[in-house]
Amino acid sequence: MAAVDLNAEALGVPRKQLMESSGNAVARACRDLADPGASVAIVAGRGNNGGDALVAARFLKAYDVTVHLLGRPETISTDIARENWDALVAGEADRRTVTDSVAFDLGDPDLVVDAMLGTGVTGALREPEATAARAINESAATVLAVDVPSGLDADTGDAAGLAVDADRVVTFHDDKPGLVDLDCEVVVADIGIPEAAELFTGPGDLLALDRDAQSHKGDHGDVLVVGGGPYTGAPALAAQSALRAGADLARVACPEGVAREVQGYSENLIVRGFSGDRLAPEHVPDLLDFAADRDVVVFGPGLGDADESLDAVREFLAAYDGTAVVDADALQVVPEVETEATLICTPHQGELRKMGGETDADWETRRDLVREFAADLGHTLLVKGAYDVVSDGDAVRVNRTGNPGMTVGGTGDVLAGATGALAAVLPPLDAAAVAAYANGRAGDFAAEEFGGGLVATDLLERLPVGLRGDGE
């Protein structure tokens, strides 16, 4: 929800506007539950859940409304909730501030609006919320909960202690998993979040990374790039990109003959050579052993399309059961391989066609085609284009960052490496979507400086900023 909010904001629909819609929906639910003239007690917490109900108070002129704010107005935790409180003060609304739970007096209202806590709850209700929840549960009034009954975790439906016992819940935008088993009526209100906030990648998508980065402290990925032979720059770019996207370790497995050259691009890489001048089936057993101890393999950059190399890719994928990003020449074998592995395939449109997939000039048609093809393959696809399309055969995301300057060689290797690093900390669909978003952003920052003269290494440098929420 927080991600969608941020994406909506980036699309020009700020959260305060959403709060106005939420408040409006709360007022509508009140009108449904009580006749004009009825007494309504709004019990508001200091977060945005409370803010929703402070908005609702303005829409309930036909009712006898009393607003109980739990805590001092100075401690309201968000600007938009405080602005809505200030509007009630300026409008001389009937209001009380509850600074001591002993002083809380709900009165005997016909309807209670529970807006103490929403999705921001952590742990058991503290005071004065706990006392207020008891008073609400003991009162004879009808209880309308805003977004989620206070005290309940919207994700799980669990309460760490006491929770409000509601007669109706008006929740916003979408059902919440924690409300499914509630023994009361749940209404979902459309608050005007654009569909595009969920379809298109945006700054909100980077939040998933923050969360995971924290919970996986010290475990940001050990990524193995398998490629090189005919080319040396591609595997080096992919591996460096994995580091720039946050991986702890980036290794390259490449033919001995080019290992020194690949290492020469960067001392940050761990390079391991295998015999000969290109990948062949004889290398596969060793590679499988080596890959088993890594988090993600990026297969394909600079590999070439020699028959024996493609045979090796087939054999590797057939036996591998980890997570792999498949790029470049390695892509063509994916449709014919039965594998236990989790694959993220990163074709451009030409490579997609070579895999047997269809494409179209219209991005919406392409979105549907990519979803169908991903479902057929049973793997995640990231199809590159002016609009990148990401799908696991079920969900679809579209990325609009990036620019025509990025058609230069090597940018695909950077994307593949970043996808590999992110796949170590995020589910495949999210890893591909965030990588496409950040890579495109890095390209946009590079274009500000170099225009059409940008090169792939410019993207490497800007990838960390592309992945940071405050990069704009």
Ligand SMILES: NC(=O)C1=CN([C@@H]2O[C@H](COP(=O)(O)OP(=O)(O)OC[C@H]3O[C@@H](n4cnc5c(N)ncnc54)[C@H](O)[C@@H]3O)[C@@H](O)[C@H]2O)[C@H](O)CC1
């Ligand atoms: N897109 C949307 O869905 C929108 C939802 N809106 C509403 O915003 C809330 C979530 O708001 P948030 O400010 O993040 O959190 P809360 O109001 O739920 O609570 C934060 C507040 O509560 C304190 N706190 C946390 N745990 C406890 C506890 N156990 N006991 C007491 N106090 C606690 C914390 O310190 C904070 O001060 C969402 O549910 C919707 O109702 C937006 O209005 C519009 C967009």
Ligand SMILES: [K+]
């Ligand atoms: K609530």
